[in-house]
Amino acid sequence: MILHRQPRVALGARNxxxxxxxVIASFAVRAAAGGFDQAIDRLQPRVVKLYGLGAGVxxxxxxxxxxxxxxxxxxxxxxxIDAKVISVVTPEGVHYTAEIVRRDEKLQLALxxxxxxxxxxxxxxxxxSPSFDPVAGLFPFFDLACESVASSxxxxxxxxxxxxxxxGNAFKVADGPEPVSIAHGVFSARTRLxxxxxxNDFPYTGEVLIIDGITSNPGxxxxxxxxxxxxxxxxxxxxxxxxxxxxxxxxxxxxxxLCNFFLQAQGEDGTNDSTRSRESHEDRxxxxxKISKTGYRTVLPYVERVKRKSLADLAGVRKDxxxxxxxxxxxxxxxxxxxxxxxxxxxxxxxxxIRRGRxxxxxxxxxxxx
Amino acid sequence: xxxxxxxxxxxxxxxxxLVPYTRHSMAIDDERSPGTEMQLLxxxxxxxxxxxxxxxxxxxRIDTVGGAQPTTQINTKGKEKEGEDPKPNPFRESTGSKFIxxxxxxxxxxxxxxxxIVTSSFNFVREPVLISVTLADGRHVAADLIARDQVRKIAxxxxxxxxxxxxxxxxxxxxRTGEWAIAMGLGLGGRQPAVTVGIVSxxxxxxxxxxxxxxxxxxxxxxxxxxxxxxxxxxxxxxxAQKPGELAGVEFYDSGIGFVxxxxxxxxxxxxxxxxxxxxxxxxxxxxxxxxxxxxxxxxMADPSPMREAGAQIGDRIAEIDGRKIKNFGHIIKATYxxxxxxxxxxxxxxxxxxxxxxxxxxxxxDLGPLPELSDSVDDAGTPNREGVE
Numbered sequence: 134m135i136l137h138r139q140p141r142v143a144l145g146a147r148n149x150x151x152x153x154x155x156v157i158a159s160f161a162v163r164a165a166a167g168g169f170d171q172a173i174d175r176l177q178p179r180v181v182k183l184y185g186l187g188a189g190v191x192x193x194x195x196x197x198x199x200x201x202x203x204x205x206x207x208x209x210x211x212x213x214i215d216a217k218v219i220s221v222v223t224p225e226g227v228h229y230t231a232e233i234v235r236r237d238e239k240l241q242l243a244l245x246x247x248x249x250x251x252x253x254x255x256x257x258x259x260x261x262s263p264s265f266d267p268v269a270g271l272f273p274f275f276d277l278a279c280e281s282v283a284s285s286x287x288x289x290x291x292x293x294x295x296x297x298x299x300x301g302n303a304f305k306v307a308d309g310p311e312p313v314s315i316a317h318g319v320f321s322a323r324t325r326l327x328x329x330x331x332x333n334d335f336p337y338t339g340e341v342l343i344i345d346g347i348t349s350n351p352g353x354x355x356x357x358x359x360x361x362x363x364x365x366x367x368x369x370x371x372x373x374x375x376x377x378x379x380x381x382x383x384x385x386x387x388x389x390x391l392c393n394f395f396l397q398a399q400g401e402d403g404t405n406d407s408t409r410s411r412e413s414h415e416d417r418x419x420x421x422x423k424i425s426k427t428g429y430r431t432v433l434p435y436v437e438r439v440k441r442k443s444l445a446d447l448a449g450v451r452k453d454x455x456x457x458x459x460x461x462x463x464x465x466x467x468x469x470x471x472x473x474x475x476x477x478x479x480x481x482x483x484x485x486x487i488r489r490g491r492x493x494x495x496x497x498x499x500x501x502x503x
Numbered sequence: 504x505x506x507x508x509x510x511x512x513x514x515x516x517x518x519x520x521l522v523p524y525t526r527h528s529m530a531i532d533d534e535r536s537p538g539t540e541m542q543l544l545x546x547x548x549x550x551x552x553x554x555x556x557x558x559x560x561x562x563x564r565i566d567t568v569g570g571a572q573p574t575t576q577i578n579t580k581g582k583e584k585e586g587e588d589p590k591p592n593p594f595r596e597s598t599g600s601k602f603i604x605x606x607x608x609x610x611x612x613x614x615x616x617x618x619x620i621v622t623s624s625f626n627f628v629r630e631p632v633l634i635s636v637t638l639a640d641g642r643h644v645a646a647d648l649i650a651r652d653q654v655r656k657i658a659x660x661x662x663x664x665x666x667x668x669x670x671x672x673x674x675x676x677x678x679r680t681g682e683w684a685i686a687m688g689l690g691l692g693g694r695q696p697a698v699t700v701g702i703v704s705x706x707x708x709x710x711x712x713x714x715x716x717x718x719x720x721x722x723x724x725x726x727x728x729x730x731x732x733x734x735x736x737x738x739x740x741x742x743x744a745q746k747p748g749e750l751a752g753v754e755f756y757d758s759g760i761g762f763v764x765x766x767x768x769x770x771x772x773x774x775x776x777x778x779x780x781x782x783x784x785x786x787x788x789x790x791x792x793x794x795x796x797x798x799x800x801x802x803x804m805a806d807p808s809p810m811r812e813a814g815a816q817i818g819d820r821i822a823e824i825d826g827r828k829i830k831n832f833g834h835i836i837k838a839t840y841x842x843x844x845x846x847x848x849x850x851x852x853x854x855x856x857x858x859x860x861x862x863x864x865x866x867x868x869x870d871l872g873p874l875p876e877l878s879d880s881v882d883d884a885g886t887p888n889r890e891g892v893e
Contacts, residue, residue, distance in 0.1 A: 293552070345718075345719055
């Protein structure tokens with residue numbers, strides 16, 4: 134019995150070594166090939182942890198994306214950056230302080246600059262030559278490369294169903310020099326944001342990238358999002374609830390929007406607020422439609438009167454039409470109708486869907502620019 | 504045995520000899536085509552895109568006008584203060600969740616070429632006045648809500664259209680746990696569906712009415728399809744939980760616990776729905792005494808009620824419903840919440856030493872009569888649990 138077993142064991146051992154060498158070989162191939170790891174290797178060193186002011190449910194921590202080698206950081210505009218001292222922790226665990234270069238309340242974005250290294254040895258840098266770290270060298274960063282058409286098309290080449298990876302300081306679970314948390318998911322859809330934070334409507338109503346993955350967590354706003362190739366496609370925005378579904382939205386601000394903000398921020402310094410005056414805007418677009426005010430609880434936007442020869446009249450809107458949507462957005466009541474009109478940009482072509490009896494019609498209205 | 508090993512060893516040895524060559528060639532290949540792991544990810548991505556493209560024609564956007572949040576009549580039993588009016592009626596069914604229903608767009612799936620659209624009843628809990636549907640080609644058409652199944656959370660719409668494209672459905676027996684599952688919905692508005700990706704998590708859920716998935720389901724895709732990797736529809740996305748109520752299960756949105764109603768269930772109810780008949784939750788129509796540790800007994804029965812008509816008597820112990828052991832009142836709810844009025848359950852009763860099996864056809868809440876006054880009350884052990892009776 135034992136005699137019979139001897140060669141089998143020997144052969145087993147040889148087999149084992151053969152297998153082992155195969156496994157090692159395949160690992161070498163694997164490391165060269167890679168899956169998500171390639172993108173993550175590129176992503177993780179370019180995201181920093183932020184610490185600042187917090188209050189109540191507002192987290193005093195967040196994430197930021199490094200967008201220049203001298204330490205410019207893109208993040209969301211929130212209570213966090215209202216702190217006296219904004220702390221930045223780089224992936225190497227080095228602490229910096231940061232100052233606000235620009236913040237935009239309409240876009241809810243902010244650009245920070247790392248100013249000096251925080252250390253016990255009082256080793257501070259002069260404010261005019263900031264950010265060069267003699268230890269870590271220049272900061273690894275995502276080149277927004279806003280000038281090139283190719284890069285602005287990058288986020289639009291992303292298609293629903295594509296893999297995406299986000300990295301950030303969600304729930305501040307990454308301590309000190311620990312790398313930020315990675316979450317993978319799928320790009321779900323491109324849509325315009327229509328959301329709120331508690332009772333207030335969220336000011337940003339532009340395009341967002343909806344993510345199939347849970348990124349709507351404290352600390353995650355300001356996380357970088359890349360595609361499977363590790364190309365920067367967007368940044369996780371503030372925590373909001375969709376007005377359309379009443380659910381928490383997992384979304385990212387697309388790179389093109391970030392680019393515009395970044396270019397503006399570099400063009401002129403200082404805090405700025407690009408919020409347009411909505412009241413004066415409303416006056417500019419007069420379609421000539423008078424909406425009925427009768428209704429119980431919900432007042433449906435029925436057309437009560439159309440001014441003769443007005444834009445709406447010429448386009449074919451009639452008395453008693455029920456307005457269903459403006460430029461693809463539902464207008465379930467009069468308030469939503471008014472908000473829909475306010476949202477329009479001057480000169481933007483208007484597409485109104487109306488219901489007349491059982492017929493549903495789409496009406497196009499051309500408006501003049503400002 | 505020995506021969507086989509030495510054979511496999513030599514094969515392995517050959518592979519080993521080939522490895523340096525393979526590695527070399529792969530390193531060169533790397534510049535043109537990505538490695539195997541990356542290739543797999545890219546393939547999945549590509550498959551997803553093509554499913555989305557293939558399924559798009561069958562998905563419609565539903566927009567509604569009017570309606571309001573359904574009133575939640577939480578069971579206030581026991582919370583009533585002395586002398587206060589006991590209204591609202593504590594026995595009326597609750598909505599099952601405090602989720603606030605938005606009035607944004609929702610999703611539907613074309614069922615047949617003659618204009619029938621299946622969707623989720625969730626999309627109409629606000630009881631809208633008007634419904635319109637936007638087809639994949641951008642046409643807007645008025646739609647009528649024909650009927651609803653409040654148990655399986657399905658609704659049937661009709662639009663005046665012919666020659667609509669109809670989707671391929673996957674037969675239930677072909678669905679496998681672990682296979683890719685891709686959900687789509689137009690709940691965020693616009694023309695392009697939002698896609699979420701997961702796998703099939705379980706095949707038998709909600710007493711056979713549902714298949715479970717970990718793809719994120721939410722009001723964004725309720726009423727939309729859950730497809731396999733070939734674009735065949737596994738089922739229709741709906742909110743569901745192991746409790747009754749129109750909104751039950753919505754609180755699980757985006758959690759990775761999602762349910763879809765497969766083809767066989769939809770087929771089995773659509774013909775009834777087409778006639779305009781809705782499915783409501785079914786009730787037995789009886790009360791049971793509280794605080795009896797020795798089982799669930801019939802304390803009283805509404806007149807008329809399914810229990811009374813099936814021949815149950817006051818004092819009977821309910822031992823089993825459809826083969827499920829009944830130990831407390833909650834078990835009765837669990838055994839019947841997925842049964843619609845008009846559908847049958849088999850109840851095993853114990854009357855003294857006798858065991859009696861009765862066939863009970865459940866009834867709608869509103870079809871139950873009042874509870875008769877009992878001269879000699881059985882439920883002297885406190886307020887009875889009531890099941891569907893007022």
